[in-house]
Amino acid sequence: MAILSPKTFPLLLLLHTQLCHALPILTEPPKESSKNTVQNYLEKFYQLPKTQDQIERKNNANVVVEKLKEMQLFFGLNVTGKPDAETLAIMEKPRCGVPDVGDFMLTPGEPKWKHTDLTYRWIRNYPSYLTQADVETYIQRAFQIWSGVSPLSFTKISEREADIEIGFVQRAHGDNSPFDGPNGILAHAFQPGPGLGGDAHFDAEETWTTSSENYNLFLVAAHEFGHSLGLSHSSDAGALMYPTYAYSDPSTYLLPQDDINGIQTIYGPSNDPIKPTGPSTPTACDPRLTFDAITTLRGEIFFFKDRYFWRRHPKLRSVEMNSISLFWPALPNGIQAAYEDFDEDLVFLFKGNQYWALNGYDIQPGYPRDISNYGFPSSIQAIDAAVFYRRKTYFFIKNQFWRYDHEKKSMDPGYPQSIASTFQITESRIDAVFYQDYFFLFFSGPRYYAFSLNANRVTRIDRSNKWLNCR
DSSP: OOOOOOOOOOOOOOOOOOSSSOOOOOOSSOOHHHHHHHHHHHHHHHHOOSSSSSSHHHHHHHHHHHHHHHHHTTTTTTSSSSOOOHHHHHTTTOOBOOOSSSOOOOSSOOOOOOOOOEEEEEEEEOOOOOHHHHHHHHHHHHHHHHTTTTOEEEOOOSSSSSSEEEEEEEOOOOSSSSOOOSSSOOOEEEESSSTTTOOOEEEETTESSSSSSSSSHHHHHHHHHHHHOOOOOOTHHHHHSSSSOOOGGGGGOOOOOHHHHHHHHHHHHOOOSSSOOOOOOOOOTTTTOOOOOEETTTTTEEETTEEEEEOOTTTOOEEEEEEEEHTTTTSSOOEEEEEETTTTTTTEEETTTTEEEEEEEEOOTTOOOEEGGOOTTOOOOOOEEEEEEEEEEOOOOOEEEEETTTTTEEEETTOOHHHHHOOOOOOOOOOEEEEEETTTEEEEEEEEEETTTTTEEEEEEEEEGGGGGGO
């Protein structure tokens, strides 16, 4: 993670809404609205000079291309310098208002606090729809996320000026960064320094919660306090300091390793003799990459790994990674198996002995359910992989597979059977499988096996991450 120069510039965390359910496909040159989107985005976040009319924009075309390349490089897109579909999709996502690049006014001295025993206090009201106890608890936990991996400590005070002053405020509130009412800018914070340095302000007109609904106070506060301590944005999509917001369950939240590396770069390691570590974001082209589960969904392919999934669209060159919670806050991380029932237009996701059903991107009511509904004996408590074909679902568990008949609503007799004897795959475990064009694509470790249902044999073996367009 690159720690950028300190800035006396507020964090403007923008509205978090669900992503659109399908990626846009460009079949014609960008419309004027798309051109405006590109112009405004690059002006806000990549220092593109503002233009006043169409003539200036035309003369500015080369600069736009270079700024587009800069933006695409930051987000790991194909560096084309063109406003292609995946680039526009990123631009349409809700995000933090701090620029990703640029030289702004620096806080005097180093981008860090000179002492590690920091203080904080409240300077304005609590939100009316959260109890004071909830607010205090979540703010304290947001600070603990950072103190647990560094030598920093945080103490609440009330009688004197604190290092970090916190408030829920509305509209213009004296720092030249007014809020805009409900469903807009959520919060902002300042880098370490005197005066406003370190302070964090939250828009009192937003709906703050302690759940996955609306805006989770813990997650926003933890991100804000990262800026209060001197961290800028990370290009790691799984980092807390990534520009866009995604929900994670606060009760099980662990600070990602990227953020740990960042805070320890500034302040050093934790004083705890057992050095804390956090989850790392999977890398698409890591030759050791394995998948937890794979399924199709109305023509797209979803590759699940830990708390993320890659989304491969048949008409896009790049593969987009998102957090599971951004699309489905109610789903757990670590999905273990998945399949698409093409006849019912449903996708089923499994973890442990539970499963969920999706229609499109909507979780169906009445879930999760127990996998015993399929007829598994009580000894089966988890599924490794699953795939649907001709009204039957194949479930892979260790070195055997079961077959469920959807018309009879029962397991076929004579199962389980050996995976090796039926599909010629001798690996000890199948991680994931999906159906495409009369093939079962089996994934085990860093390799996949293409089993032809017509030839009844494996016809191709290759690297798993080729499905993520890795060379």
